[in-house]
Amino acid sequence: MTLPPMTSPEIAEQLKPLLSFKDKIDKDPKLGVSVLEMIFEKPVTDPLDYDDLLDCMSFLEEPLVEADSLFALKIMICLYPIADKHYAHDICDAIDLWIYETPMKELIPFIQKYLEIYPTTPLKAIGQDWIKQILKEEK
Numbered sequence: 001m002t003l004p005p006m007t008s009p010e011i012a013e014q015l016k017p018l019l020s021f022k023d024k025i026d027k028d029p030k031l032g033v034s035v036l037e038m039i040f041e042k043p044v045t046d047p048l049d050y051d052d053l054l055d056c057m058s059f060l061e062e063p064l065v066e067a068d069s070l071f072a073l074k075i076m077i078c079l080y081p082i083a084d085k086h087y088a089h090d091i092c093d094a095i096d097l098w099i100y101e102t103p104m105k106e107l108i109p110f111i112q113k114y115l116e117i118y119p120t121t122p123l124k125a126i127g128q129d130w131i132k133q134i135l136k137e138e139k
Helices: 009-020 022-027 029-040 050-067 069-085 089-101 105-117 122-138
Strands: none
Touching (some): 022 029, 022 069, 029 069, 029 105, 050 069, 050 089, 069 089, 069 105, 069 122, 089 122, 105 122
């Protein structure tokens, strides 16, 4: 898959590693979080520029969703703990909405792996809600 065009060439260039790790991220969501940390060049615990998070989310919402919606949702899930730690609640809410509005049962195994990585945090409840919503929409 090639990287779709977007308004911020810098973010597009920075997000290219995500595409090369696509198959590995499917098996290990923690790798997606690590790649995003590498892209932002800061560990998840360091202060992060809100605009970087917003640019990343804009890329995921627009061009990547059009090119590969399932992969875009997986990367949104990987972005969630980073946005959460940086109090970017609007980005967390946007991720929730994307998952609720684009329920894909193929996303459930990825979310379950995600829950194994974050088993005792508030993210566990959110992940469980995502699964419930996807299953509810299938009926």
